[in-house]
Amino acid sequence: MLATFALIGLLTASPAATAEDSTRPDVVIADFEGDDYGGWKADGHAFGDRPARGTLPGQMEVSGYLGRGLVNSFNGGDDATGTLTSPPFRIDRPYVNFLIGGGGFDGETCLNLSVDGRTVRTATGKNREGGGTEALRWDGWDVKDLAGKEATFQVVDCRKGGWGHINVDQIVLADASRKPAEAVRAIVLNHRYLHLPVHTGGPKTRMKFTIDGQTVREFDIELAEGKPDFWVFSDLKSYEGRTLKIHAGELADPKALDAITPSDEVPDAAGMYKEKHRPQFHFTSRRGWLNDPNGLVFDLGAAQGQGFDRGVIHLFYQHNPYGWNWGNMHWGHATTLDLVHWSEFPIAIYPHAYGDWAFSGSAVADVDNTGGFQKRGTPAPPLVAAYTSTGRGECIVFSSDRGQTWTEYKGNPVVKHNGRDPRLLWHAASKQWVMAVYDEGEKRQSIDFHTSPDLKTWTFASRLDGFFECPDLFELPVDGDPNKTLWVIYAADAKYKLGRFDGKTFHVESGPDKHTLWHGNFYAAQTFSEAPNSRRIQIGWGQGITFPGMPFNQQMALPVDLTLRTTPDGVRMFAAPVAELQSLRDAKHDFSNTTLEPGKNPLSGLSGDLFEVKLAAKPGAAEEIELNLRGTPVIYDVRRQDLVCKQIRTFLPLVDGELRLHVFLDKGSIEVFGGDGRVAVSVGVIPDDANHALGVASRGGAASLRTLEVYPLRSAWIKP
Incomplete structure (x- = not known):
């Protein structure tokens, strides 16, 4: 039985006290608003000779920093490395707060706090994988045990490759933490699925599901804290009837967990x-x-x-x-x-x-x-x-x-x-x-x-x-x-x-x-x-x-x-x-055994989104033969014997003097099999909602069409 989720509620729903709640002002160690790094020492190439003014060339848009400047080690791209070290300072507040983003690699893309030459605190960005976001978010440390100590900060980038950079801004000593508190919500599992709202490109949150203190799921999610782009789901059938706790860290608004919805169906089934x-x-x-x-x-x-x-x-x-x-x-x-x-x-x-x-x-x-x-x-x-x-x-x-x-x-x-x-x-x-x-x-x-x-x-x-x-x-x-x-x-x-x-x-x-x-x-x-x-x-x-x-x-x-x-x-x-794909064919449109004259398009009466096309043609005097599929040309260069589709140009020899193509057109792609399958091409196409036309053309002279068959295709998602 897959029955109902009982909503027990949000166990931790409020953020930690903020620096604004304190009676003393923050001590600003660095806000990176100047024209250079001041007393900070830069080694290597990753940090350049001055703070970045936001997004650097080739980088996704950087957001979440304050003012006009920040530390951004994407100077020269992800393969640049280096360090940026602060002058000494004295720890005279119980908390260190800072904004941080970029790569999430311990010891490689990080902000370190050192006392007596030893790293005593460290933090990284959140990104280790493709996608992600360049948004900086508040993080920090409790440093009560280090009160009165002399310390230094060091921003480290010794990572090459994807997310091999770190972003830091607004390092302050404060009387209160600005690090968001973990939000927790408890639910009794009486439905099969949990629907989770996603905002693509939003900040990543590590989410954890626990039952009786044991972790049963843990993953990163761009949890929507407002209107979602779409909904994903987690299948929890095997835990029916048990109490699940949802843990999410670093949410700007812990009430975002309230949007997680129980259901017996996947989203928009x-x-x-x-x-x-x-x-x-x-x-x-x-x-x-x-x-x-x-x-x-x-x-x-x-x-x-x-x-x-x-x-x-x-x-x-x-x-x-x-x-x-x-x-x-x-x-x-x-x-x-x-x-x-x-x-x-x-x-x-x-x-x-x-x-x-x-x-x-x-x-x-x-x-x-x-x-x-x-x-x-x-x-x-x-x-x-x-x-x-x-x-x-x-x-x-x-x-x-x-x-x-x-x-x-x-x-x-x-x-x-x-x-x-x-x-x-x-x-x-x-x-x-x-x-x-x-x-x-x-x-x-x-x-x-x-x-x-x-x-x-x-x-x-x-x-x-x-x-x-x-x-x-x-x-x-x-x-x-x-x-x-x-x-x-x-x-x-x-x-x-x-x-x-x-x-x-x-x-x-x-x-x-x-x-x-x-x-x-x-x-x-x-x-x-x-x-x-x-x-x-x-x-x-x-x-x-x-x-x-x-x-x-x-x-x-x-x-x-x-x-x-x-x-x-x-x-x-x-x-x-595979021949099984023929089961998707609708009635054939046959234009075989004809001459393809320049300026003529035998397919002008056809339109749609899903097609299979089979073509066998002797080029004759033609210099090019082209199929046009909803605005995307598939061209055969007769002189060079090259097949061209978008960014692809590849040699395709004639077979017994014929150009032979077998083409499939779907919502987001074209696949071309040339020369009875000696060459295969797969390319993505951006759907053009205004163009559903098909075309075939000969340029420079006439070509002879032995075969030109066009099959509209049915959806494979409709069961036979």
């Missing part, structure tokens, strides 16, 4: 998947951020035939359920019966603890129960997943209920190293499990191979240099010949090599250079384990395809079948959209 810019046949998460596909596996638990009736198909993915930007990495979960229509399920893998996030990995069906994870009395083989626990290492979890719940292996982590993203596979020839996992060292990035008889005990076997994160490894027949196979290996950028793999070592046979199939917004792709009929089905993340103003962000690319084919340049990998 009736309107979900119908949002204005929701992709209609690319997978997107119902709420929050999505990135790498994880744990793609066919579940053999319902094995009865040779097709999709063998069981459900699982897609797990990197997911921030609490915001529009990257962060709070969980494993989201969805399933399909046909690779087209998806159903979302509760979070599959929660982080082990705050800061120990559930990063990418993979899943397999342990058909022979080599790990001993199969529960007695369950006929289905267990699903086993490996993922990177960022605080521990590579970890194993298993499921005996078809992926609905997961249990941690007690011996975790099974591999500890400087890397992430384990890819599991069964190597039949050597009768052992293989883990291909990203590893890095000084000036080295590689895929490491470990082997195991049981998914528990792993032995390092070999290393292949030159690949960065999210590896995949599989065998494919060449030209469909099962007696002639090659192994494919690639990492996050999808650039691949071909060779032989003996279960321990990958022997490259395709030369020193990597080959490229995918271009554009495509990253961290993975193929499905246990796919029937020897299919090798791949899904990638459409990295950078954003949906501003929506309650979700990012999408998956279309599922494709991968094959190896012999070309004049050697064996290459091809990608073809």
